[in-house]
Amino acid sequence: MDRPDLRKPLLVDRFGRGIDYVRLSVTSRCNLRCVYCMREEHSNESVSFDELQYDDICRILDVLKVSGIRKIRLTGGEPLLRGDILNIVRYAKTEKRFERVVLTTNGVLLERHIQRLLEEGIDGINISLDTFDVERYREITRRSSLKEVLRSLQCLFDDAVQLDLKINVVMLKGINGFELPDFVELTRNWPVTVRFMELMPFDDHQIWRTGRFMGAGMVYDMLREHYPELESLRGKATEHFSFSLPEYAGTIAIIPAFTRNFCSQCNRLRITSSGKIISCLYSGQHVDLLDALHNGSCNGELVDLLGRAVAAKPRDGRNASDGNHRTSMAEIGG
Ligand code: SAM
Ligand code: SF4
Numbered sequence: 001m002d003r004p005d006l007r008k009p010l011l012v013d014r015f016g017r018g019i020d021y022v023r024l025s026v027t028s029r030c031n032l033r034c035v036y037c038m039r040e041e042h043s044n045e046s047v048s049f050d051e052l053q054y055d056d057i058c059r060i061l062d063v064l065k066v067s068g069i070r071k072i073r074l075t076g077g078e079p080l081l082r083g084d085i086l087n088i089v090r091y092a093k094t095e096k097r098f099e100r101v102v103l104t105t106n107g108v109l110l111e112r113h114i115q116r117l118l119e120e121g122i123d124g125i126n127i128s129l130d131t132f133d134v135e136r137y138r139e140i141t142r143r144s145s146l147k148e149v150l151r152s153l154q155c156l157f158d159d160a161v162q163l164d165l166k167i168n169v170v171m172l173k174g175i176n177g178f179e180l181p182d183f184v185e186l187t188r189n190w191p192v193t194v195r196f197m198e199l200m201p202f203d204d205h206q207i208w209r210t211g212r213f214m215g216a217g218m219v220y221d222m223l224r225e226h227y228p229e230l231e232s233l234r235g236k237a238t239e240h241f242s243f244s245l246p247e248y249a250g251t252i253a254i255i256p257a258f259t260r261n262f263c264s265q266c267n268r269l270r271i272t273s274s275g276k277i278i279s280c281l282y283s284g285q286h287v288d289l290l291d292a293l294h295n296g297s298c299n300g301e302l303v304d305l306l307g308r309a310v311a312a313k314p315r316d317g318r319n320a321s322d323g324n325h326r327t328s329m330a331e332i333g334g
Contacts, residue, residue, distance in 0.1 A: 009267070010068030011306065013313045020070040021268040024060070026088060027051055027077040028273045028330055032106050033142040034130075036170060036199055036212075038328050040142060050274040054084045056293050058091050060271065063302040064098075071100040077273060077330045080109040086116050093121040100124065102164065108145045110152035114160055124164030126195075127153060131176045140175070157190050165192040170199055171214040180219070181226050187250030196223075197255040202281070202329045216241065216256035223252065263316045269309055270332055277309035278332055282317035 009018030028051070029044040030037075052060070064072065072092055079085055092101040102124035103117070110127065117125070129149055131137050137146040156165055169176070169183055183194045196219045199212060220241060224230060233242040233251060241254040270278040275290030287309040292302055 009070075011310045013310050015313075015315050017264075017266060017313070019267055019269055019310050019313075020068060021073070022064055022069050022071070023073045023075055023268060023270045024057070025076050025271065025273040025330075025332070026057065026074055026079045026082050026085065029081050030076065030078040030106070030330055031081060031108055031143065032078070032145065034106075034140055034170075035142065036140075036172070037202075038330050042328075042330070050290065052273055052275050052290070054087060056275065056290065057088055059293060059299070059302070060275070060289065061092055061097060063299055063306060066299065067303055067306050070098060071102070072098050073102050073104060075104040078106055078108070079103060080105050080113055086113070086120055089117060089120040089122055102126065104128065104168070106141075106145075107149035107152040108143075109148075111148065111155050114152070114155050118160060118163075122163065124166070125156065125160070126166040126168050127156065128168040128170075129153070130170050130172065131179055132182055133179070136176065140172070157192075161191055165190075167192055167194045168197055169194065170197050171219055172199065172212045173214040173218075175212065177214060177219075177222060180222050184223070184227065184245070184252055187245070187248045187252060190250055192250040193253055194250065195253045195255050198258040200257050200329070202332065213258070215259050216254045217259075219254050223254070261316065261318060263314075263318075266313070266317075269306070272332060277306065279309045279313040280317040281332065283312070283314060285312060287312070 009020040011019040013019060030042070033040050033042065061072070074085070074088065074092075082088070089101060089103070092098055100123045101121070103122060104126040105128070107127040107129060110125070127149070130140050132146075132150075134144070134146050138144050156163070167183065167186065171177060180196070183196070186192060187194055198216055199214070223243070227245055229246055230243045231246065233244055241256070243252045244250075245252070266280075270281070271289065272278065272286075275293060276286035276288055278286050287305050289302060289305055292305055
């Protein structure tokens with residue numbers, strides 16, 4: 001008799017896609033103001049009203065666990081702004097709740113957290129950095145924190161290379177394109193993945209309408225021009241173009257997040273920092289978990305809400321889009 005496949009996702013949507021990955025935004029607050037993400041006036045004050053509290057997050061993690069979710073990405077806003085972020089990581093890792101618990105951060109506060117994150121068992125860190133130039137960093141992020149980010153990066157390379165380390169670089173035409181080789185050079189000695197990402201339309205200022213969009217094709221051409229010896233690898237689903245260079249320790253990926261459609265392989269849900277489950281980036285709909293959490297719903301009822309969000313996943317997000325683009329990746333947990 002065949003043994004049941006215990007690794008099959010428990011949550012499967014109407015189109016047969018197994019859902020086993022959740023991006024959980026733990027705050028919408030941020031210590032940077034990247035021009036393609038949020039306005040200068042973005043509030044950092046929403047903390048107490050609708051930001052998920054630690055107990056809410058633990059319950060959500062319990063519900064995700066029993067629903068068969070295997071991978072959690074903690075994101076934001078800036079997740080390291082939460083004073084209890086280490087407790088959250090610990091909870092997610094306790095009793096092997098999830099196979100992988102990873103974090104996306106802008107790196108400003110990372111240096112002081114690295115050792116503890118390692119102790120709590122974090123599996124991977126994505127650090128977002130678009131430039132090595134002090135002035136350009138200030139133009140992009142509207143803050144002067146490059147030194148702190150570079151120190152964090154160095155610490156990661158010194159102490160945490162055993163982790164799955166990725167560097168997210170949003171490519172902006174006329175702004176950071178010519179720094180591409182500097183980013184690639186990080187992969188010479190370090191086993192990191194540098195991911196050149198397309199700008200997406202989820203930005204408060206709609207920077208992507210201002211001619212700064214740089215498509216994956218253009219990034220690829222630049223890469224080839226600088227590195228004719230580039231070798232193609234089989235990337236992960238979203239890392240459609242994945243490469244390495246002979247003798248280099250790391251890898252390079254181009255993420256055509258806007259020009260390619262990854263819907264057929266979508267295995268994820270997002271949960272916002274105010275407890276809304278979002279089943280698709282392009283949909284304006286959500287399922288509210290926070291109300292249920294605070295109204296005394298039991299875990300079984302929360303599992304049902306998760307199922308409702310999965311059932312609402314469109315086959316193709318962009319085709320199903322109601323045109324109401326979300327205003328910021330920070331809102332949805334990028
Ligand atoms: N604050 C953390 C950070 O920057 O890494 C985590 C949250 S941020 C929303 C997650 C990722 O979304 C970052 O890598 C950021 O560069 C990316 N992002 C934000 N807005 C974007 C946009 N309009 N297009 C493409 N990527 C975007
Ligand atoms: Fe903050 Fe990350 Fe958005 Fe930049 S991309 S403003 S660091 S949330």
